[in-house]
Amino acid sequence: xxxxxxxxxxxxxxxxxxxxxxxxxxxxxxxxxxxxxxxxxxxxxxxxxxxxxxxxxxxxxxxxxxxxxxxxxxxxxxxxxxxxxxxxxxxxxxxxxxxxxxxxxxxxxxxxxxxxxx
Amino acid sequence: xxxxxxxxxxxxxxxxxxxxxxxxxxxxxxxxxxxxxxxxxxxxxxxxxxxxxxxxxxxxxxxxxxxxxxxxxxxxxxxxxxxxxxxxxxxxxxxxxxxxxxxxxxxxxxxxx
Numbered sequence: 001x002x003x004x005x006x007x008x009x010x011x012x013x014x015x016x017x018x019x020x021x022x023x024x025x026x027x028x029x030x031x032x033x034x035x036x037x038x039x040x041x042x043x044x045x046x047x048x049x050x051x052x053x054x055x056x057x058x059x060x061x062x063x064x065x066x067x068x069x070x071x072x073x074x075x076x077x078x079x080x081x082x083x084x085x086x087x088x089x090x091x092x093x094x095x096x097x098x099x100x101x102x103x104x105x106x107x108x109x110x111x112x113x114x115x116x117x118x
Numbered sequence: 119x120x121x122x123x124x125x126x127x128x129x130x131x132x133x134x135x136x137x138x139x140x141x142x143x144x145x146x147x148x149x150x151x152x153x154x155x156x157x158x159x160x161x162x163x164x165x166x167x168x169x170x171x172x173x174x175x176x177x178x179x180x181x182x183x184x185x186x187x188x189x190x191x192x193x194x195x196x197x198x199x200x201x202x203x204x205x206x207x208x209x210x211x212x213x214x215x216x217x218x219x220x221x222x223x224x225x226x227x228x229x230x231x
Contacts, residue, residue, distance in 0.1 A: 009159075
C-alpha cells in the first residue's frame with residue numbers, strides 16, 4: 001500500500017516550452033502533497049506544499065508563476081514548469097502525506113522526474 | 119539556517135563492517151526523526167525512525183541512536199552490504215507538524231568490496 005506514482009520519469013524539452021509532471025497516490029487519498037527539487041550534492045529542497053482544493057503554499061524563493069501547482073483531486077497533484085530554461089533542469093520529486101497509513105513515516109515518495117531543458 | 123545537518127557528504131565502508139552515519143539538529147522542538155535511503159534517479163524510501171521519547175530503535179541491520187542533550191542522532195548499519203550503497207537523508211519533524219519534514223543534505227555511502 002501507499003504507492004505514489006510520478007510521471008513522467010524523464011522528460012527533455014526545449015527552452016521556452018512548458019512541462020507538466022503528475023503525482024498520483026494510487027491506493028490512498030492525500031489531502032497534502034509536497035514537491036521537492038534535488039540539486040547536485042544538495043538536499044531535497046521543498047518547493048511547495050500542495051493542498052487539495054486550495055492554492056499551493058510556496059517556499060521562499062520559489063517562483064509561483066514559474067512552477068504552477070494544481071491539486072484538483074485527493075489523488076492527483078501536478079507541477080507545471082512554465083517557460084522552462086536550462087537552469088530548471090533538475091530532479092523533481094513529489095511526496096504524499098498519509099499519516100493514517102503509516103505510523104513510522106507519513107510521507108510516501110514518488111520515483112522522481114528528471115527534467116532536462118535544452 | 120540549516121536545522122538538520124549531515125556534515126559528511128560521503129562515507130566509504132568495507133563490506134561486512136559497520137557504517138555509521140551522523141546527523142545533528144538545532145531545533146530543540148524536533149521530536150521525531152527519520153532516515154531515508156535514496157538510490158540515483160529514484161525517490162527516497164523510508165528506512166527507520168525514532169521518537170524523542172526513545173534513545174534507540176533497531177530494525178534488523180539498522181539501528182538509530184538519539185542523543186537529545188547533544189541534539190545528535192546516528193544510523194548504524196551492520197554488517198554493511200553492497201546494496202546499502204546509496205544516499206542517506208536524515209530528517210526531523212516537530213510536534214504536530216509531522217507533515218513538514220526537514221531534510222539534511224544527505225550522506226553518500228559507498229560500500230567497498
